[in-house]
Amino acid sequence: MAQSQTEQHHGETVWIEREAFIDRIPRWIAMLGLFIIIVGIWHVVTTTGFVSAIILPTPGETWNDILFVGANIMRGEYMFEALVTTSLTVLYGFLIAIGIGFSLGLLVGETKFGEKAVLPYLVAIDTMPKVAFAPLFIAWLGFDIASKVALAAFIATFPIVVATAAGLYAASENERMLFRSIGATRWQTLFRLKLPTGLPYIFTGLKIAAVGVMAGAITGEFLGGGQGFGALIRQAASQLNTPRVFSLILYLSLLGLALYFTVVWAQRRFVFWNKAETPGGIG
Amino acid sequence: MQMTNPHLAPDATGQRHPVYEISGLSKTYARNSLVALKGVDLTLHKGEFVSVIGSSGCGKSTLLKIMAGLMPPTTGRVMLEGKPVMGPRSDIGMMFQHATLLPWKTTIDNILLPIEMREGRQAARNATDRATALLELVGLGKFGNVYPAELSGGMAQRAAICRMLIAEPAVLLLDEPFSALDELNRDFMNMELQRICLEREATAFLVTHSIAEAVLLSDRIYVMKPRPGRIDQNIKIDLPRPRNLDMINTEKFGQIVHHIRSALGSEAFN
Numbered sequence: 049m050a051q052s053q054t055e056q057h058h059g060e061t062v063w064i065e066r067e068a069f070i071d072r073i074p075r076w077i078a079m080l081g082l083f084i085i086i087v088g089i090w091h092v093v094t095t096t097g098f099v100s101a102i103i104l105p106t107p108g109e110t111w112n113d114i115l116f117v118g119a120n121i122m123r124g125e126y127m128f129e130a131l132v133t134t135s136l137t138v139l140y141g142f143l144i145a146i147g148i149g150f151s152l153g154l155l156v157g158e159t160k161f162g163e164k165a166v167l168p169y170l171v172a173i174d175t176m177p178k179v180a181f182a183p184l185f186i187a188w189l190g191f192d193i194a195s196k197v198a199l200a201a202f203i204a205t206f207p208i209v210v211a212t213a214a215g216l217y218a219a220s221e222n223e224r225m226l227f228r229s230i231g232a233t234r235w236q237t238l239f240r241l242k243l244p245t246g247l248p249y250i251f252t253g254l255k256i257a258a259v260g261v262m263a264g265a266i267t268g269e270f271l272g273g274g275q276g277f278g279a280l281i282r283q284a285a286s287q288l289n290t291p292r293v294f295s296l297i298l299y300l301s302l303l304g305l306a307l308y309f310t311v312v313w314a315q316r317r318f319v320f321w322n323k324a325e326t327p328g329g330i331g
Numbered sequence: 332m333q334m335t336n337p338h339l340a341p342d343a344t345g346q347r348h349p350v351y352e353i354s355g356l357s358k359t360y361a362r363n364s365l366v367a368l369k370g371v372d373l374t375l376h377k378g379e380f381v382s383v384i385g386s387s388g389c390g391k392s393t394l395l396k397i398m399a400g401l402m403p404p405t406t407g408r409v410m411l412e413g414k415p416v417m418g419p420r421s422d423i424g425m426m427f428q429h430a431t432l433l434p435w436k437t438t439i440d441n442i443l444l445p446i447e448m449r450e451g452r453q454a455a456r457n458a459t460d461r462a463t464a465l466l467e468l469v470g471l472g473k474f475g476n477v478y479p480a481e482l483s484g485g486m487a488q489r490a491a492i493c494r495m496l497i498a499e500p501a502v503l504l505l506d507e508p509f510s511a512l513d514e515l516n517r518d519f520m521n522m523e524l525q526r527i528c529l530e531r532e533a534t535a536f537l538v539t540h541s542i543a544e545a546v547l548l549s550d551r552i553y554v555m556k557p558r559p560g561r562i563d564q565n566i567k568i569d570l571p572r573p574r575n576l577d578m579i580n581t582e583k584f585g586q587i588v589h590h591i592r593s594a595l596g597s598e599a600f601n
Contacts, residue, residue: 222431229399229425230445231418240448244435321434321478 211253215246390560
């Protein structure tokens with residue numbers, strides 16, 4: 049909130065605009081302060097016994113377990129193996145989703161056939177709760193990584209299809225007319241105009257897909273077992289080892305962040321001309 | 332000021348080499364059987380600046396699209412340099428209301444875009460010197476390696492002029508090119524356009540709905556009437572060249588504007 053006020057300067061009244069105190073705090077102090085407040089509340093409610101230790105561990109216990117899991121990962125022990133398994137699931141799922149999603153998006157966005165015949169089916173499948181397909185994937189592909197990759201890819205494909213198709217529609221009538229008037233072929237118009245124009249849309253779809261692919265991989269591991277982090281979380285939860293659940297989720301979120309910011313980095317690299325405003329420059 | 336019926340008499344510039352010739356042109360949209368153009372005859376001579384003016388819906392945009400090869404006519408002959416226009420051609424340069432520069436290409440690469448599309452990247456690279464010379468011509472010499480986001484509206488339109496000229500077209504088709512600019516910029520750009528056209532002996536065809544702009548720039552003005560779209564009058568503007576903005580305040584200029592306004596009739600202001 050900006051508020052204006054008048055001040056005396058060299059005997060003259062000047063009108064200056066001033067931001068409210070809370071908006072003038074530097075970002076890192078604001079983030080750190082909020083962190084301390086949340087952990088403080090957490091500490092108070094758990095150490096006073098207001099919340100049972102089985103439901104919510106104390107910050108101290110959680111921190112110790114984060115260190116334990118971190119050490120296990122750093123030494124390349126079984127949690128490292130699990131992290132590698134989940135990372136590969138996410139990576140394969142994401143790459144497959146990009147391949148299929150982008151191709152279907154091109155089909156829907158660039159051809160009348162795709163728009164008339166393919167799109168209605170895609171919309172129909174997209175409205176289904178995709179997690180419900182997990183048992184099918186396990187039945188088809190077994191308890192190995194393949195069924196989790198399939199579920200992750202399945203969930204992440206649709207945002208990419210929609211974003212690619214929307215991106216291909218994004219070129220304005222003026223730009224299309226320009227390309228026709230300079231004798232551009234259909235392929236030239238697609239690759240030199242429609243795709244570059246659609247890149248910001250496509251990257252937005254990729255960011256949504258990056259979140260979805262994580263959810264798909266972990267859901268697959270919850271339901272289909274295997275060697276990944278999802279299985280470790282389920283195991284820890286069944287042993288009421290809540291600090292472990294918390295610290296595993298933390299490392300998992302680091303994996304998600306790494307994927308998300310890889311997409312953000314790629315977007316900055318390839319869509320350098322589109323400096324769309326994003327809150328705080330994140331994403 | 333003299334008036335001739337375009338269907339009967341050749342105009343005074345008739346002895347010059349005709350660049351663009353249209354006869355018996357009509358366009359009926361099949362979708363709603365709307366007659367957008369009927370019986371349009373029109374000739375552009377080498378080095379001539381011709382404007383077409385008319386109310387919205389008089390078919391002037393349709394006419395321009397057919398002339399650019401972006402749309403087929405229903406009947407009639409459309410000839411550019413003796414060859415029928417069957418689609419977009421490299422000897423037609425176009426400019427639109429918006430500069431439409433691609434934001435991911437530098438100014439110079441935007442200017443080279445028509446060459447890149449028609450002849451490939453290597454040919455575009457070879458034409459870099461020509462593009463640089465054009466940028467100098469419009470006063471953008473220092474802005475070749477800048478992205479369009481850093482150009483003002485007027486600068487972007489000047490870059491669009493370069494893009495239109497890069498393939499050295501035989502005719503320039505201008506679709507309200509400066510109507511998105513503010514008035515000061517528009518006057519300035521019109522003077523720039525005149526200078527460039529005179530320097531290059533360009534044959535230009537301007538669609539506008541500013542009477543003053545048409546009078547200031549043109550050797551001849553076609554007045555169009557709607558329903559069906561047709562050419563109603565062919566008015567020769569015999570003001571001396573080069574024109575300047577002060578001419579707008581002369582009595583003669585006022586008379587010409589007045590004449591065109593009454594030729595457009597009341598239907599232009601509905």
